[in-house]
Amino acid sequence: MSDYAPTPQPKKTPGSSDHRLAGLNPIGLMDGVLGGRSTDWEPPSAESLEPYFPGYTSFRYIDRGGMGAVYSALQTSLQRRVAIKILPPELVDDEGFMQRFQQEAQLLARLQHPHIVTVYDFGITLAGHHFIVMEFVEGVSLLDIIRRDSLGASRALNITAQVCEALGYAHERGIIHRDIKPSNILIDQRGFVRVADFGLAKSSLAQNTTTSARTRGFLGTVGYTAPEHRRKDTVPDHRSDIFSLGVTLYEMLTGQLPAGVFDPPSKTCGTPSHVDRIIRRALMQNPADRFQTALEMRAALASSLMRMGTPLVQRAIISKPITSMVTCVIVGMGLIYLLDALNNKFLVNRPHAHVSTAQPSVGEMTALQKPEESIIPLSSEWAVLHIKTRWPLVPLAVAKLPGWTFAEIHSESEQAEVMRLLAEKEFNSPLWLAAHAQQDDGHTPFTWVSGRPMDYQAWVGPHVAQPLLITEIQAKNSATLVAGEESPDWIEVMNTSAAPIDIVGYHMRQMVVQDSTRRFYSQDWLLPSRVPEGMSSILQPGERRVLICRNHATPSSSHMFITFNLEGTSARLQWCDPRGHICQNFETPWRAFPTDASIALAPDGKTWGWSEKPTPGAANSAVKTAFTAPVAGSKDEQGLAFLPDLGGRWCGSPQQFTKAALLRRKAP
CATH class of the missing domain: 1.10.510.10 (Transferase(Phosphotransferase) domain 1)
Incomplete structure (x- = not known):
């Protein structure tokens, strides 16, 4: 979305310059108001910045513009990606410039709204780098949508x-x-x-802003600016x-x-x-x-x-932050009791209903107060409850929606109809369906909450007794593997069975463990669109396949990819088959992943350890320090997810993930 042309990247921090898919590229943030100068300054490498930003890791260079360079980084305390902008030294030496920089950073930080990119912080590092920390948002600009x-x-x-x-x-x-x-x-x-x-x-309240703005000339973009x-x-x-x-x-x-x-x-x-x-x-x-x-x-x-018959999708607007927080706490406490009562009334007395002790978060409580405002009608019979919430809380929201029920699908024609309606709305996010399983052990079946038989099933792929497995992980790649202009992190998977296996639908999940509580916060699937032209999605027996991991969805001509932050220092990984069963659960986190080292399955095919010589796509080299081997399955309760990106097929998913839900009209 940036108006600035991409420029060569530092040699040590290769990365993508595709602004549409590399997350929100905030390279233009404050460029216009602060002068829009050009510079021949060479940005510091991502690797050299990391020691000066305690609390941030996994730095990656994104791009640069006239006002500095932008990097993405992982804020370890909150396990979130942020964008960090570094200013060039020549601008820092300009006293007037720095005064405006601080004023504008404070101005932008006042904007805390779900539809505005947030500024988190700004300051100076011990090395003298002036920086500003912003929200990192993955998405596509409206301009690209209009063009496409x-x-x-x-x-x-x-x-x-x-x-x-x-x-x-x-x-x-x-x-x-x-x-x-x-x-x-x-x-x-x-x-x-x-x-x-x-x-x-x-700021329309600042008396000196207009004067200084006009001395810098015309502001805005010709064709869009008001007369x-x-x-x-x-x-x-x-x-x-x-x-x-x-x-x-x-x-x-x-x-x-x-x-x-x-x-x-x-x-x-x-x-x-x-x-x-x-x-x-x-x-x-x-x-x-x-x-x-x-x-x-x-x-x-x-x-x-x-x-036009398509009501506006309602979203929360924060108009008075302090009052809203107090109100949310007061109303939220009452809502907990209300939800508990609803849980007892609508679920406990139903023999086939799933009962959960999950408590709603503050955000979920706010959305669940008026679920009717978050309904996206698909037809007279189907709708989407566009509240991102955990599976156990969906029945509580549906209980407040007269005439609607948590949707079940019982035929191929129903499956095709829902997929067609979602495609018309261009809705491709995963949706909860009204089925669950008590645990992911490969044997416990899914059941509909109504107790009706599961007479129709539409899983992403067939059950495979011996699935594809990860055999090597490199979470801090610098020189081992190059893909185009990138040196992405990667995993290697292998078909250890005696039959061909389709990799489409396999996916990774990432979770954090805080106070003994497991919280899932990201997942991504291998989609058919991510198979490069001329490459088959089928892995033959004994074949290895390298999957590159990155935070944007730019197509690769040489590798399949998955949008995933592989270097989360306190994260655990789960590698799952197309049906959602956990093939490998890496419970042990890695910390300070060494550059160009890897975690690998030893040549004996049994033990795991650290390898100093990664071998992407080839037989693994010997390992040294041991690493805890992954295990299969988990005791996490599962919900059933409908995946529009995979043709509306189904997949099990931990109930702690948040998704929208599919609704259906109650039978008269």
Whole structure:
């Protein structure tokens, strides 16, 4: 999404420069407001930065722009990826520049909203590096979506409404974006909108901001900027963002910018006339004739969507953080008792129901208060409950939805219908189904919560008695393996059976253990789209296959890949077959993984240990220091997941994962 061209990377930190898929690339953050200078400065290597950032590890170079270089890193205390921007020394020497840098960092850190990329911290390292720490978001920019495919009216209006939520929040705090356009709107992996690059943002409450901004010349992007930005006698306010958003909405619908005298979308692409009225009002030359607030525009979008029969998907808006937290705690305590009562009333007395003692988190409690606001209708019979929650809490939410039930699928025709409806909505996130198993031991069957027989099954793949197994792991690769311009971390898997095995559907999970509590926080599947052209997804007996692991989904011409952070220092790995059964459970974490070493299965095929000579795709070399061997299966209770990316096939998944859920109308 960056407006800056990628530049050569430091030799020691190769990485991808594909901004669409390498997570949110915040290289342009603050570039515009702080001058947009160019520099010949050579960024430090990721490896050299790590010692100066206690609490952060697994540094990776992303890209650089005129205002510095950006790296991703793992914040070990919270086990989350962040983006860290390092400023070049020549800018640090500019006293005026540094004053503005601190002002703008503090300004951006005030924006705490689910649809705005968050600034976490800024400061100076012991080595003198000035830095800013931001949220790292994986996704694709709206610009790339527009270039790749046409957007339907309902999706375009929903995206615009989410941007309105972000802008409304910022405007209420006196902050104007000033560069709303498709490349600054990111769609994350959940389908949520994230407004990025508040780099041109200014505070409408700061009296000196306008003057300094104007001395640096025109701000914004030609084609999207409101006309008042070009008038010397006018001070633009928050309504200029509404104009830019109107331009963006028009472009989403038509693929064109509304330059000069332009045709309304109803004429060019057949959208309803009430959508024309929204765009026309947002694009009025006089700010007084536009929507006066972003939330007023959002209300118009919601009304338009209702008329189209596709209600706006509701999401939480944080308008008063302190009050919201106090209210959440008070309401949340009451909700725990309510959920407990619902659990007893609706579940305990049902012989086939699954009863769990899982307590909802604060976020889950907030979403579960009004589950009806998170329903995405698919048809008169099917819907998605778009609350990311754990499997045991889904029945509690469904109990508050008259007319709906936690969905079961009992025929191939039902399976095909749900898949078709999800494809129409472009919904591809995993969904919980109403089936569970008491543990993952390879033998315990799944059962529907209704007690009905599981007369139809649609597993991702067939049961394999001897599955593919990981034989080597390299979580800190520098020179062992090169894939294109990268030196990615990797795992090696092997077919140790006597029959061919398809690798599609195999997946990895990652978990942390805190206070003896296992918490799963990431997983990813090997999809058919990740098989390079000319490569088979079938592994023959004795064949080894190297899978590269990285935090973006850029296609590789030489290797299959999985989007996975392999170097989490307190994480455990699980390698699972297509049905979700754990083939290998690596319970022991590795700490300070040595560069270019590996954990490998010894040549004897029984013991595991550290190897100083990794052998990707070839027979393993001898191991030295022992490493705890993985085990199969677990006692984690399983929920049943529906996977749109794998044709709607089914897979078992630990109930601690959070997913949306499939709903079905109750039979009359």
